[in-house]
Amino acid sequence: xxxxxxxxxxxEGSKARLGRLFTPHGEVSTPCFMPVGTxxxxxxxxxxxxxxxxxxxxxxxVYHLILRPGIQIIKEAGGLHKFMGWEGAILTDSGGFQVFxxxxxxxxxxxxVRFKSPIDGSSLLLTPESVIDAQMELGADIVMSLDHxxxxxxxxxDLVEATRRTIGxxxxxxxxxxxxxxxxxxxxxxxPMLFGIVQGGTKKELRQDCFEELLKIGFDGFAIGGLSVxxxxxxxxxTIEALSPFMDSSYPKYVMGMGHPWQIIQMVDLGIDLFxxxxxxxxxxxxxxxxEEGILHLKNARFKKDGLPIEEKCSCYACRKFSRAxxxxxxxxxxxxxIMLLSMHNLSFYNRLMKEMRLSIGNGQWIDMLTRWKNxxxxx
Amino acid sequence: xxxxxxxxxxxEGSKARLGRLFTPHGEVSTPCFMPVGTxxxxxxxxxxxxxxxxxxxxxxxVYHLILRPGIQIIKEAGGLHKFMGWEGAILTDSGGFQVFxxxxxxxxxxxxVRFKSPIDGSSLLLTPESVIDAQMELGADIVMSLDHxxxxxxxxxDLVEATRRTIGxxxxxxxxxxxxxxxxxxxxxxxPMLFGIVQGGTKKELRQDCFEELLKIGFDGFAIGGLSVxxxxxxxxxTIEALSPFMDSSYPKYVMGMGHPWQIIQMVDLGIDLFxxxxxxxxxxxxxxxxEEGILHLKNARFKKDGLPIEEKCSCYACRKFSRAxxxxxxxxxxxxxIMLLSMHNLSFYNRLMKEMRLSIGNGQWIDMLTRWKNxxxxx
Ligand SMILES: [Zn+2]
Ligand SMILES: [Zn+2]
Numbered sequence: 012x013x014x015x016x017x018x019x020x021x022x023e024g025s026k027a028r029l030g031r032l033f034t035p036h037g038e039v040s041t042p043c044f045m046p047v048g049t050x051x052x053x054x055x056x057x058x059x060x061x062x063x064x065x066x067x068x069x070x071x072x073v074y075h076l077i078l079r080p081g082i083q084i085i086k087e088a089g090g091l092h093k094f095m096g097w098e099g100a101i102l103t104d105s106g107g108f109q110v111f112x113x114x115x116x117x118x119x120x121x122x123x124v125r126f127k128s129p130i131d132g133s134s135l136l137l138t139p140e141s142v143i144d145a146q147m148e149l150g151a152d153i154v155m156s157l158d159h160x161x162x163x164x165x166x167x168x169d170l171v172e173a174t175r176r177t178i179g180x181x182x183x184x185x186x187x188x189x190x191x192x193x194x195x196x197x198x199x200x201x202x203p204m205l206f207g208i209v210q211g212g213t214k215k216e217l218r219q220d221c222f223e224e225l226l227k228i229g230f231d232g233f234a235i236g237g238l239s240v241x242x243x244x245x246x247x248x249x250t251i252e253a254l255s256p257f258m259d260s261s262y263p264k265y266v267m268g269m270g271h272p273w274q275i276i277q278m279v280d281l282g283i284d285l286f287x288x289x290x291x292x293x294x295x296x297x298x299x300x301x302x303e304e305g306i307l308h309l310k311n312a313r314f315k316k317d318g319l320p321i322e323e324k325c326s327c328y329a330c331r332k333f334s335r336a337x338x339x340x341x342x343x344x345x346x347x348x349x350i351m352l353l354s355m356h357n358l359s360f361y362n363r364l365m366k367e368m369r370l371s372i373g374n375g376q377w378i379d380m381l382t383r384w385k386n387x388x389x390x391x
Numbered sequence: 392x393x394x395x396x397x398x399x400x401x402x403e404g405s406k407a408r409l410g411r412l413f414t415p416h417g418e419v420s421t422p423c424f425m426p427v428g429t430x431x432x433x434x435x436x437x438x439x440x441x442x443x444x445x446x447x448x449x450x451x452x453v454y455h456l457i458l459r460p461g462i463q464i465i466k467e468a469g470g471l472h473k474f475m476g477w478e479g480a481i482l483t484d485s486g487g488f489q490v491f492x493x494x495x496x497x498x499x500x501x502x503x504v505r506f507k508s509p510i511d512g513s514s515l516l517l518t519p520e521s522v523i524d525a526q527m528e529l530g531a532d533i534v535m536s537l538d539h540x541x542x543x544x545x546x547x548x549d550l551v552e553a554t555r556r557t558i559g560x561x562x563x564x565x566x567x568x569x570x571x572x573x574x575x576x577x578x579x580x581x582x583p584m585l586f587g588i589v590q591g592g593t594k595k596e597l598r599q600d601c602f603e604e605l606l607k608i609g610f611d612g613f614a615i616g617g618l619s620v621x622x623x624x625x626x627x628x629x630t631i632e633a634l635s636p637f638m639d640s641s642y643p644k645y646v647m648g649m650g651h652p653w654q655i656i657q658m659v660d661l662g663i664d665l666f667x668x669x670x671x672x673x674x675x676x677x678x679x680x681x682x683e684e685g686i687l688h689l690k691n692a693r694f695k696k697d698g699l700p701i702e703e704k705c706s707c708y709a710c711r712k713f714s715r716a717x718x719x720x721x722x723x724x725x726x727x728x729x730i731m732l733l734s735m736h737n738l739s740f741y742n743r744l745m746k747e748m749r750l751s752i753g754n755g756q757w758i759d760m761l762t763r764w765k766n767x768x769x770x771x
Contacts, residue, residue: 050720050721050724050726051717051720052721052724052726052728054726054727054728055727055728055731056728057708057728057731058712059708059712079720079723079724080695080716080719080720080723084695084696084716084720087696087698088698088714088716088717094714094716094717095717096712096713096717315460315464316464316467318467318468328437328439332438332439332476333476334468334474336460336464336468336474337431337468337474337475337476339460340430340431340459340460340464341430341432343459343460344430344432344459346430346432346434347434347435347727347730347731348432348434348435348436348437350727351435351437351727351731
């Protein structure tokens with residue numbers, strides 16, 4: 012298998028690294044944060060503004076797209092990139108996480124998972140093969156294997172079972188993948204990538220075993236799933252820390268669905284390359300803004316007359332042109348523009364942070380940046 | 392008084408004309424449509440995108456801004472333009488219409504109107520003088536007199552009374568205006584303008600009397616208020632038609648709050664220069680798009696697989712990059728981007744229409760354009 016990922020620079024005394032992924036929709040510099048576009052839209056943000064702001068890749072949720080509008084409609088529209096007006100890379104998740112956490116009814120069968128559509132009540136089946144097909148039909152740049160993400164806390168027995176199942180599904184998905192692409196070596200950057208998902212809860216040995224099994228099956232990259240599902244934050248980071256040394260460093264590593272800025276910095280230090288998280292856009296819809304010191308809740312009365320921009324050092328449109336007082340007013344008036352400006356700022360904040368991390372890894376100042384962030388007093 | 396409006400071109404066989412207004416925030420070419428920014432935001436649209444699309448002037452509602460965030464906060468923020476990040480011209484209404492139609496309690500007193508804030512229940516007073524002061528503090532480019540807009544239908548007695556009151560208030564407002572600016576001649580385009588509002592329901596003589604009284608008081612321009620309050624559409628147009636010949640053609644004329652595209656075209660033909668209407672942004676929030684043939688309700692199932700743009704001839708971002716099927720999907724998923732794209736398109740549609748009208752008046756093709764529109768089959 013041709014490597015579609017390259018590590019450009021490593022840091023002494025840390026696992027942080029600078030890399031690049033070669034996708035059919037361009038090179039992606041890592042560490043990279045992916046805004047979440049669940050229903051084929053990063054909420055309240057124009058794709059052109061994502062692009063302008065330096066977003067390289069977004070995540071879309073296959074589970075949601077199967078339910079609405081349906082994979083076939085997107086395929087007929089010329090694929091997900093065209094449908095959603097986004098020319099950068101797209102990683103699609105497999106639906107594994109959502110089918111277990113969002114469906115009112117789901118049942119594990121030998122061939123996959125059966126569940127009920129929360130939209131029209133119809134019965135649907137996800138299989139390790141069908142999720143690969145669906146992601147291929149969408150035209151994803153990075154395709155994820157179907158996984159079984161158990162809730163937290165779970166009994167060891169259930170964790171083991173879910174992990175075994177995840178490995179089995181990964182193997183079945185890989186076989187389907189090979190039917191699409193063959194086993195032959197292909198040019199990097201012409202074909203999409205297939206990632207395996209490591210499960211195992213917070214059990215180090217289970218995680219390690221899972222990774223080793225996935226490595227044998229063979230993937231272009233590896234994701235750590237099943238975190239940020241309710242466990243304490245230190246547990247998530249400890250799990251990544253424990254697993255990280257065992258994961259072959261020549262592959263891209265992706266931690267799924269977890270990412271306050273201060274968490275991402277710690278995960279980059281542990282060698283993680285890819286991140287996604289709903290927080291920047293979700294907090295925006297709740298009226299909150301990320302700044303380097305933490306989170307500002309702009310609905311709070313103390314911002315009523317605050318003439319400062321959200322963040323003085325930020326050069327996004329929301330910060331260049333508007334005050335906290337104006338955004339406070341918009342939020343109080345339930346005006347959509349408030350959400351639009353906060354979503355723009357929060358994503359801009361993330362993008363600036365990722366650029367700053369890549370820069371400091373590149374010019375040997377990573378440890379300084381990490382230390383500076385560790386010493387920050389974060390207000391949430 | 393120095394004329395702040397210039398008629399550049401007239402059309403034979405029509406009252407349509409091309410003009411320009413000189414405002415402190417730039418020249419405004421007329422006929423001009425003003426998007427409505429009730430609470431200091433044109434809903435779901437970035438000011439930068441309004442500007443890019445050729446919007447010259449927006450309307451803001453003093454009534455709403457008094458209630459929230461309060462005039463003082465906007466004044467301290469450096470005025471309404473700075474507060475809302477909009478560098479073009481702003482016309483503010485006087486609150487007359489809203490105080491009567493939106494307040495749960497309002498009482499006419501000798502000095503003005505007392506009403507209850509629907510936000511915190513506090514008692515507030517609008518006077519002919521206070522609304523002038525408020526608009527001056529906001530930094531409006533066009534300031535409107537306080538008027539009394541009676542509901543439709545009203546008894547003749549009530550119409551007469553409301554019209555008398557409107558004239559009295561206009562006089563009191565004008566006196567306050569002169570305290571701000573003096574009576575001296577001033578350079579055009581350095582100072583804002585004061586407009587009087589003609590009331591009188593659908594009674595031709597009452598309207599005419601009202602205009603003549605307002606003319607004696609002296610204003611920079613004249614608005615026709617009290618239309619589109621429930622009367623049949625033909626009645627509104629007839630009223631404008633009856634009034635239009637009596638209104639001195641050297642002044643800018645503005646019909647308030649009324650404006651489907653096909654109505655605006657007819658009003659331009661009757662010599663009207665300025666328009667505002669909530670429809671393009673309101674219909675967008677309801678999932679509807681203006682096209683030359685009428686209105687598309689994009690939530691309708693027939694758009695589920697429609698790969699065409701909203702309107703093929705439109706060059707707005709929504710039409711260049713997205714399909715009806717995508718927007719249908721966004722609306723069904725209650726995604727904000729759906730409203731953002733439709734608001735952008737609808738305003739773009741209005742702007743294109745206004746440009747086309749100005750162009751056809753300028754190059755002698757107005758009658759052709761009017762005829763083409765009169766022959767259209769409009770689907771609502
Ligand atoms: Zn910002
Ligand atoms: Zn358009």
